[in-house]
Amino acid sequence: MFVVAILIASAFFTLTCFAYVWCKKKIKRPLSQSSMSERFMKLSYNQLCKATNGFSEANLIGNGAFSSVYKGILNEYEDRFVAVKVLNLHNPGAQRSFMRECEVWRNIRHRNLLKILTSCSSIDFQGNDFKALVYEFMPNGSLHDWLYSSESRSRLNIIQITNILMGVAAALDYIHNHCIPSVVHGDLKPSNILLDDNMVAHVGDFGLTKLLGTSYPNSSTGIRGTIGYAAPEYGLGNEMSSCGDVYSFGIVLLEVMTGKQPTDDIFNESLSLHKFASMALPDHVSDAIDDSILHVYQDNETFNQNWEANTKKVMECLALMMKIGVSCTMDSPLERMDMKNVVHELQHILDTLQIFDQVRCL
Structure with a gap:
């Protein structure tokens, strides 16, 4: 009888824990689509190429020593406008510039700093290394x-x-x-x-x-x-x-x-x-x-x-x-x-x- 009682108590405890976990999952609020987009934004070379119309001259909004910046539209994220900074990896300093900028953006947040959305390190359609940083688009320019x-x-x-x-x-x-x-x-x-x-x-x-x-x-x-x-x-x-x-x-x-x-x-x-x-x-x-x-x-x-x-x-x-x-x-x-x-x-x-x-x- 003592053994049976222990088995019954154990089964009851297991069912209770299962019911608690199930209920907790049931009432847990799902992340909104916008917050999920912000949290899990992952962009490929193909998506960035499409967003900028093939990195076209018409979408070019800036040039620097190590990079070119393009205006883009992300259809997958409710037609969101972005600025895509593509590194010129033929320049010897571009790789280090990319790594340094990624390191900085990992540690800083301020309303008067440009907001970075994600980075992309991939291969382009010709098999060349491709690196880019994706920023919030600033509609009033510089x-x-x-x-x-x-x-x-x-x-x-x-x-x-x-x-x-x-x-x-x-x-x-x-x-x-x-x-x-x-x-x-x-x-x-x-x-x-x-x-x-x-x-x-x-x-x-x-x-x-x-x-x-x-x-x-x-x-x-x-x-x-x-x-x-x-x-x-x-x-x-x-x-x-x-x-x-x-x-x-x-x-x-x-x-x-x-x-x-x-x-x-x-x-x-x-x-x-x-x-x-x-x-x-x-x-x-x-x-x-x-x-x-x-x-x-x-x-x-x-x-x-x-x-x-x-x-x-x-x-x-x-x-x-x-x-x-x-x-x-x-x-x-x-x-x-x-x-x-x-x-x-x-x-x-x-x-x-x-x-x-x-x-x-x-």
Whole structure:
């Protein structure tokens, strides 16, 4: 009888456990289709080829030293638009650039960083190695497009410009001061600052990046950013550092403010973008500022009701921004601002400019 009782109790316990597990499975909520798509997105060469219409010229939206970027549509994911960065593996540095960028994206997440969706390492139809990174598509293109397209430039107002620069500064502050390990971007420039539907800035292209305090290999090609944006100490063979990113940010800020590229013909050994802006401070900022920045206010009734006072207030904000740019582009890395302080200063300027938040927006 004792043995029978044990057998009955064991059978009852087993049935109870089975019923619990079955019920738990029954009531478990399935993942939504969108969340499953995000979690399990796996793309083949064939799918990326189809999405970009065979990597056609018509879909080409950018070129770099190591890669080409194409606009694509993923039919399998509700016709989602993506940017497909295809590595040029004939370039000796492309393989390392791919591995470095994959390593960086594995560790960082921020609203002002370009969102990576997946990577693809495969073989193309000719049997050649194929590697690509797939990013969220940015419908408003790059800051470079907005600065140097005659149609776009006149549509950016100072609040939008400040918001864009604020987003870039926040992204750099995050990778410099809030990541483990800290990250140096290494190639910040307007073409690597992408803009979404709401004109929010997203920093992309970490192919030349450096992970501080690690043994992870950095660029073997000797490349240290882009001419005009790379910090002067890089030209002396110094290692990449967060101070170099600060310098690049300062050049971008001054470029946006003045409408002049750091490689413009007017700049030479005796005159640089940094010196051009520095000489305009504090009393001649209006002579250095690009006219299109204030042009957007000319048809605004609220602004025009007190044009002189409003213009003075905007010019004061522009002068503060110029000071940030000049401080960030000092020759000595130790004299440059920290990105944490840049974010703080830009936020103060943005708060001041909010009185004009009724100006024409996109």
